[in-house]
Amino acid sequence: MDERVIFLRKKIDGENSIEGYAQRVAEATGAVIKVCPCHSTTLRGMLENIKFAKDEQGKINHIAAQTESYLVPFLEGKKIVTFHDFGTLYASRNFLYGLLKILVYVKTAEYFSDAITFVSNQTEEEFLKQKWKKIKNLHVIYNSYDERLVPNDKSNFEPKPVVLQIGTGVRKNLESTIRAMEGINAKLLVIGKLNKNQLELLKEYEIDYENAFDITYEKIVDCYNRAKLVVFPTFYEGFGLPIIEANVMQKPIISSDLPIVREVGQDAVYYINPNRVEDISNALKKLFSDNLLYERYAELGIKNARRFSKNVIFSQYSELYRSLENE
Numbered sequence: 001m002d003e004r005v006i007f008l009r010k011k012i013d014g015e016n017s018i019e020g021y022a023q024r025v026a027e028a029t030g031a032v033i034k035v036c037p038c039h040s041t042t043l044r045g046m047l048e049n050i051k052f053a054k055d056e057q058g059k060i061n062h063i064a065a066q067t068e069s070y071l072v073p074f075l076e077g078k079k080i081v082t083f084h085d086f087g088t089l090y091a092s093r094n095f096l097y098g099l100l101k102i103l104v105y106v107k108t109a110e111y112f113s114d115a116i117t118f119v120s121n122q123t124e125e126e127f128l129k130q131k132w133k134k135i136k137n138l139h140v141i142y143n144s145y146d147e148r149l150v151p152n153d154k155s156n157f158e159p160k161p162v163v164l165q166i167g168t169g170v171r172k173n174l175e176s177t178i179r180a181m182e183g184i185n186a187k188l189l190v191i192g193k194l195n196k197n198q199l200e201l202l203k204e205y206e207i208d209y210e211n212a213f214d215i216t217y218e219k220i221v222d223c224y225n226r227a228k229l230v231v232f233p234t235f236y237e238g239f240g241l242p243i244i245e246a247n248v249m250q251k252p253i254i255s256s257d258l259p260i261v262r263e264v265g266q267d268a269v270y271y272i273n274p275n276r277v278e279d280i281s282n283a284l285k286k287l288f289s290d291n292l293l294y295e296r297y298a299e300l301g302i303k304n305a306r307r308f309s310k311n312v313i314f315s316q317y318s319e320l321y322r323s324l325e326n327e
Contacts, residue, residue, distance in 0.1 A: 004031035004321060005058035009068055010039050013193075013214060017241055018084065020146055020217070022064040028314030029321055031062065040067050050074050060321050069109040078324040081109040082117045085238020086126040087171060106130050114324055117141050117317075119239040122260045139320060142264075143239050144313035145305065149221055149248045155228045160208070161186040161288060164227035164251070166242040168192030168213075173233040173256075173274050180231075180280035181207050186288070189223055191215070224249040229287055229294075232256070233274040240264050244308045247301030252294055254283045268304035270297055 008022045026033050034056045038045030053061075053071045062080040063069055069081045106127065109116055115137040118124040124140050155162060163186050168174050174190065178201050181188055188209040194202075202209050212219065224230075230246040232255040243265045246253035255261050257271040270287065272279035287294050306312075 002032045002058040004029055004060040004062070005056065006031045006033045006062045006064050007053055007068055007071060008033050008035045008064045010036050012039070016217070018065045021082075021084075021143060024144055024146065024310060025062070025064070025314060025317050028310065029318050031060070031321075032058070036068060040070070046070060060324060063109075066105045066109065069105050069113070072108050072112040078115075078327070079113045080115045080117060080320070080324070081113045082119070083109075083123050083127055083238075084119050085123055085236070087236045087238065102130060110135060114327075115139065115320060117320070119143050120260055120263055122263060123238045139316070141316045141320075142308055142313055143241055143244070144308050144310045145241075145244045145248050146217065147310055148217055149224070149245055151248070151250050152225050153250070154222075154225045158187070158226060158228075161228040162189050162226050163187070163284065164189045164191070164223055164230045166191050166230070166232065166245075167234075168194055168198060171235045171237075173235055174198055175201055176233050176274060176277050176280055177231050178202055178205055178207055179277045180284060181205070182281075184281070184284055184288075186228070186284070189227060191220060191223060224251060227251055229253065229284075231280065231284070233272060233280055234258070234261070235274055237261065243269060244305055247305040250298045250302060252287050252297035252301065254280060254287070266304055268297065268300040
């Protein structure tokens with residue numbers, strides 16, 4: 001039996017954030033990652049994952065994301081569940097389905113885990129709204145950035161300035177970015193699979209764009225280095241990792257004036273209203289035309305990123321593991 005085990009979801013095409021998080025925790029704590037054999041979207045898949053987890057469990061069992069928290073009642077060692085956001089839990093087809101998701105994901109963690117961690121204060125607050133019993137062992141431990149993020153600016157070698165956006169899902173609000181870039185002499189570089197409506201919108205607004213998805217992390221780093229700045233007009237986040245990634249890569253970032261973005265980005269973000277296309281457009285124009293403003297946000301980003309270094313963040317997981325092992 002392994003001493004420390006991190007249970008990771010079966011990978012979802014186009015999504016990498018949970019995988020990166022689990023890898024960084026494992027490196028910091030000496031835990032072994034066990035990848036579930038099935039997606040947690042069907043009863044059959046969940047049952048297969050439960051059998052797998054029972055066979056592969058350790059003395060410390062860390063569920064890397066809330067979507068696999070249903071594993072917790074079937075494990076015998078100390079159990080930790082990490083909540084990244086509540087957006088997917090609340091995005092339900094109807095009331096009964098939403099209630100079922102809360103029971104399966106939230107309540108199993110609440111009643112059967114030995115500790116619960118959250119990637120932001122906002123996520124913890126959202127959890128506390130749903131809790132039915134008193135829980136003492138709650139911890140806010142921020143995400144860290146990947147140490148493969150090394151600035152090597154290539155933006156001046158591009159034929160025109162590159163604007164980078166990470167994510168194409170509904171809450172990432174790519175459509176507003178597309179509309180905002182109308183008439184701006186820049187290329188839009190999008191990481192994430194584009195849907196039919198987004199492709200049509202890019203054509204309608206005659207946007208020069210480039211698209212990449214399911215790429216290696218090294219390629220993502222290269223995209224940041226090519227970019228002049230980053231746009232992230234999100235409607236909802238549990239943390240917002242692109243904020244920190246942009247900070248590390250010394251790229252000014254335009255993002256939404258939301259509590260979670262302010263919690264993570266502090267003064268290292270150019271804030272906009274994500275519902276106002278003109279806000280995004282004006283921010284792009286100002287950062288492209290004002291070199292002093294551009295450099296100011298780049299420097300503030302470097303300072304803010306220090307709060308999220310691997311050593312600062314994941315030492316907290318090592319301490320949590322040790323405290324559970326000593327109980």
